Amino acid sequence: MRKPESSGKNNNNNMNNMSKMRKGLWSPEEDDKLMSYMLRNGQGCWSDVARNAGLQRCGKSCRLRWINYLRPDLKRGAFSTQEEDLIIHFHSLLGNRWSQIAARLPGRTDNEIKNFWNSTIKKRLKKSSISTPSPNASDSSSDLIRGLMYMDSSSSSLALNHVIDPLMPVFGSGLTVSSAHNVPTIFMPPIGMDGDGFYGSSHGIFGGDINLGIDKDLFAPPLENLSMENNAKTENLINRSSNHTNFLNNTGSVINHCNNSCKIENIEGFETCWQGEDLKVGEWDLESLMRDVSSFPFIDFQGE
DNA sequence: AAATGTAGCAACCGCTGGTCC
DNA sequence: AGGACCAGCGGTTGCTACATT
Structure with a gap:
């Protein structure tokens, strides 16, 4: 898995923001934050989700985490x-x-x-x-x-x-x-x-x-x-x-x-x-x- | 037991298309 | 019209765990 540290690209403001974004594996705390936010508020604009849930992640990363891992309707385990x-x-x-x-x-x-x-x-x-x-x-x-x-x-x-x-x-x-x-x-x-x-x-x-x-x-x-x-x-x-x-x-x-x-x-x-x-x-x-x-x-x- | 190889998978990256202004 | 922003998609990367030597 990728390391949690950010890659440190910061050429402009946007990139400054980006550089503060966490990358890599999600911690259980982050999962909790995202999960509870999503269950409380539902899906909105992902960059808002990231911000409002208090996550230092980009919206894209939140979306991916939610879709691929946290969604309650996910079926885990081996493929039949x-x-x-x-x-x-x-x-x-x-x-x-x-x-x-x-x-x-x-x-x-x-x-x-x-x-x-x-x-x-x-x-x-x-x-x-x-x-x-x-x-x-x-x-x-x-x-x-x-x-x-x-x-x-x-x-x-x-x-x-x-x-x-x-x-x-x-x-x-x-x-x-x-x-x-x-x-x-x-x-x-x-x-x-x-x-x-x-x-x-x-x-x-x-x-x-x-x-x-x-x-x-x-x-x-x-x-x-x-x-x-x-x-x-x-x-x-x-x-x-x-x-x-x-x-x-x-x-x-x-x-x-x-x-x-x-x-x-x-x-x-x-x-x-x-x-x-x-x-x-x-x-x-x-x-x-x-x-x-x-x-x-x-x-x-x-x-x- | 240590080194090496490989499979599995989470997460990122880059791109595209849609929408809004 | 076109630029900015966003969601979504598919490809790729690279780490972990396990198997093999």
């Missing part, structure tokens, strides 16, 4: 396997959007998830991708690529490859989210894969020209640039998932559709969406898609 599964799943969908992942894991913070990912899951996935050669060359290259894409989604552009099918991993019939403990043999099903293989030329987001050589730059548009060209049409699908029961039913049919032909053209406009050039992920109603994830039947957030 279900949480691991969820993290892996959501990471495959969202990339390194830790805050969004955290928002879907009650009681967990983005920092916690990020640390967990970087220290544990990433290594595990890396190991698994190395230790599980596939029986034939093409399979192994796909698996390897999948693995690399998976674990390397620290660059969110790669993670994006999974974003192209936000529904599949959890809801797909016969498809399971790989348990972190089973990853050596189970990768997330190749999302967007067609019957013939990896990101088929006809409807994958990669189109027909993707070069799967792993030492080449894999192309994937940045998440922000993904868009739903036919958003309105797609909303038709997504909106039907306004409650998660409907969501499950409807996504189930989507997935079944996918499994049969890996074409989703029956959902009007959907196929176009995969290939749209102007896709903006913000227009994906991921919130709707993931809302109420805590009520997924297989998830026991209390369990540990």
Whole structure:
């Protein structure tokens, strides 16, 4: 941990103030002050919180401490396997959007998830991708690529490859989210894969020209640039998932559709969406898609 | 027992985007 | 329009604890 002493930058008034700010580990007394202030007054402007609570910390530091450590609704302790599964799943969908992942894991913070990912899951996935050669060359290259894409989604552009099918991993019939403990043999099903293989030329987001050589730059548009060209049409699908029961039913049919032909053209406009050039992920109603994830039947957030 | 390596994690840093004036 | 301020985010750092040699 960082030393509590300040770093002593003081070039101007602001910096003079800054130089008085404590840094490093929080003492129990500081925690008490912040905690009782927050419980008494609630969250306001963080720099006010710092000042009014009598803390020689910057607002930013207070905010971080509160969010990552003091918040009463935080769930402490090790991640359950279900949480691991969820993290892996959501990471495959969202990339390194830790805050969004955290928002879907009650009681967990983005920092916690990020640390967990970087220290544990990433290594595990890396190991698994190395230790599980596939029986034939093409399979192994796909698996390897999948693995690399998976674990390397620290660059969110790669993670994006999974974003192209936000529904599949959890809801797909016969498809399971790989348990972190089973990853050596189970990768997330190749999302967007067609019957013939990896990101088929006809409807994958990669189109027909993707070069799967792993030492080449894999192309994937940045998440922000993904868009739903036919958003309105797609909303038709997504909106039907306004409650998660409907969501499950409807996504189930989507997935079944996918499994049969890996074409989703029956959902009007959907196929176009995969290939749209102007896709903006913000227009994906991921919130709707993931809302109420805590009520997924297989998830026991209390369990540990 | 001491030295060294490594994993886990708290906290900081720098950046971005939103809001207000 | 643009500058100041703030919240929030993701990446990174560096310390502690534990494992290994």
